[in-house]
Amino acid sequence: MLRGFNAVYDSLPYILSGIPITLGLVALSIALGLAIGVPMAIGQTYGNKETGRLISLYVWLFRGLPNLVLLFLFFFGVFPMLGIRLSPFVVAAIALGLRSAAYQTEIFRGAFLSLGEGQMLAARSLGMSKRKAIWNIMFPQAIRVALPGWSNEYPILLTDSSVAYAIGVMEILTRGNQMVTRTYQPMPIYFTCALIFILLNFGGIRLIHMIENLIRIPGFGREEQ
Amino acid sequence: MDSLLFIQNNLLSALWEGWGKTLRLIFMSVPFGLIVGIFIATGRVYGNSPLMFICRMYVLFFKGTPLLLLLFMIYFGLPPLGISFTPFTASVLGFILCMGAYSSEYIRGAIQSVKTGQVIAAQALGMTRWQSVFSIVLPQAFCRALPGVGNEIIYLIKYTSLAHIIAYIEVTGAGKIVAARFFRFTETFVVVGIIYLIMVSVATKLLKILEKRLSFPGM
Amino acid sequence: MNNTPVLKVQDIHKSFGNVEVLRGVSFEVEKGETKVFIGPSGTGKSTLLKCINQLTIPDRGNVWLNGREIVHSHVKINLYRQQMGMVFQNFFLFDHLTAVRNVEISLIKVKRMNRKEAREKAMEELSRVGMADKANSYPAELSGGQAQRLSIARALAMDPEVMLFDEPTSSLDPELTGEVLDVMRKLARGGMTMVVVTHEMGFARWAANEIFFMDEGVILESGPPAEMFTRPRFERTRRFISRMTELYAEEQSDG
Ligand SMILES: Nc1ncnc2c1ncn2[C@@H]1O[C@H](COP(=O)(O)OP(=O)(O)OP(=O)(O)O)[C@@H](O)[C@H]1O
Ligand SMILES: [Mg+2]
Secondary structure, three states: OHHHHHHHHHHHHHHHOOHHHHHHHHHHHHHHHHHHHHHHHHHHHHOOHHHHHHHHHHHHHHHHOOHHHHHHHHHHHHHHHOOOOOOHHHHHHHHHHHHHHHHHHHHHHHHHHHOOHHHHHHHHHOOOOHHHHHHHHHHHHHHHHHHHHHHOHHHHHHHHHHHHHHHOOOOHHHHHHHHHHHHOOHHHHHHHHHHHHHHHHHHHHHHHHHHHHHOOOOOOOOOOO | OHHHHHHHHHHHHHHHHHHHHHHHHHHHHHHHHHHHHHHHHHHHHHOOHHHHHHHHHHHHHHHHOOHHHHHHHHHHHOHHHOOOOOHHHHHHHHHHHHHHHHHHHHHHHHHHHOOHHHHHHHHHOOOOHHHHHHHHHHHHHHHHHHHHHHHHHHHHHHHHHHHHHHOOOOHHHHHHHHHHHHOOHHHHHHHHHHHHHHHHHHHHHHHHHHHHHHOOOOO | OOOOOOEEEEEEEEEEOOEEEEEEEEEEEOOOOEEEEEOOOOOOHHHHHHHHOOOOOOOEEEEEEOOEEOOOOOOHHHHHHHOEEEEOOOOOOOOOOOHHHHHHHHHHHOOOOOHHHHHHHHHHHHHHOOOHHHOOOOHHHOOHHHHHHHHHHHHHOOOOOEEEEEOOOOOOOHHHHHHHHHHHHHHHHOOOOEEEEOOOHHHHHHHOOEEEEEEOOEEEEEEOHHHHHHOOOOHHHHHHHHHHHHHHHHHHHHO
């Protein structure tokens, strides 16, 4: 018991310094997913048929593959084959981000579809071009409709980010494992890691709800009770 | 050409065996995961307050903990405490616990959407509280929960790829070993990826059919 | 020059699949005139209005605005649409913007006005429809009548040559139609050129220079209100008008 406590005490600083790496990985993946997902959702909703099909194919592909397979494919396969040398962290962010993009495409597509065609008609009737209508009228509404589903990507990516362990990214779980081999106290250390993930999870969700409340406007999202 | 030969001669037989193990993981984990999910969900809705609390903590812990970490806890963390599992059992146990937590959320939502009148009507017929829950509420709830639960099944299929990290060599692990021996990573993981796409697509299709079968008028 | 109509519509045809919704519609509107379209549901009135500003592209036929033909080219069409305000049955307000932002967004993004000018102009338009005190409300916080008045202000802000109204009061509770019709009467008196699809026979009688009765994709007959209300040529027209007038009378006595 005491040995376990000591092991945790000694390992804690090292494990905690994995937090920025885990969160950085999550943030980069979400950002990449957003940067790709939103244009793809727009392409799927307002683009022509071929674009739509291509994007559906992307979504099907990246939703069907396990994170781990994507990681291995990119880290050991695709990037070395192309002669591109990237750090495990960057590869993990790319793989997780490309996958998140598929999910975010679905989330935003649903949001755009939910707006109905009236908003577009009204915008066009005022002389807005399609592009202006999408960016000024449809997108700001879609992002609000999508917000609850979209913020779900955070806990998903947070827990999924630990697969980056498999290619040696120095995130929380990797560090925890290193300390396990050093201290021979697996359960206390794994439990500590779990607590860190759980706290990051619920802390993050809290923060997201606060932001949601801040930008809430009448007619969108969960109504105040 | 070279790649095709490699795939045909070296890869497929190894993956074939791994695929069988992946399927074993899936078929063991899904039913038991669902059963756990049903119990947790029922406990959260109908249990007394200590049971409710335990169920809530269960969900909080297993949803918040990365699955890979959970597998480590079971496979490496428990033996020093005197509990040891084979890689297969440890993997399946981890998947069941995780799937139980995630699917219980959908089942709970579905239970709550079944009108309270249903329980009262069942009790009026002489059923006990738990009888009415299990024979009237849960079957209805299950139909409603199916789309969400189905999603979790799809997730689980993909998550089985984690098992090789705790030494159960399923299809991803089998691929990794062959790829490393022949230094053929791209071809290997493309083929492994195709295997997952097949499993996920078939599962999606089956779930759609099941959803259609189970839906009843007025749902 | 003086007798060029503001809007001239000639021989518009439109089919959806193999259903021919518009089968050759022509009419003209002079400056300051109000033309009212009436007719049973599904006869293509909404489609006609959308064909005028090319939200729906007609299969055949031409539209002239102030003597210039509207061709459906990608760039120019946005310029034409700025000159044709449109008001929809279901408002279609921009739900994420406050009332005043609803009015100014097109001024800023389309007319490239600076923010201060746009805000002033938007407030002016809100006052014009009696909505100045609701400037900072979101659409979800407005009543149907207020929402429709706001959507009129939004269209007016672009200083259109002609306003197209598609059943502006049909989705409103009877007691709210009055405030919207008041705004429209004011516009008519102020010399706005208007094309109005409506079932409000009282408004049609009062405001219209000419009433068109549409049936199955064509204008079955047209004439000044006095003529259309008292001695229409077709039995169908007579029956439609008398049924609508009865409904209208009922609503009046209810309210
Ligand atoms: N985008 C479309 N695709 C297919 N059919 C359409 C479309 N728009 C309209 N229609 C059809 O065209 C016909 C005419 O519709 P329209 O909305 O113009 O009628 P309306 O005279 O405005 O009727 P209402 O009084 O009910 O508004 C209807 O049968 C409608 O179903
Ligand atoms: Mg209509």
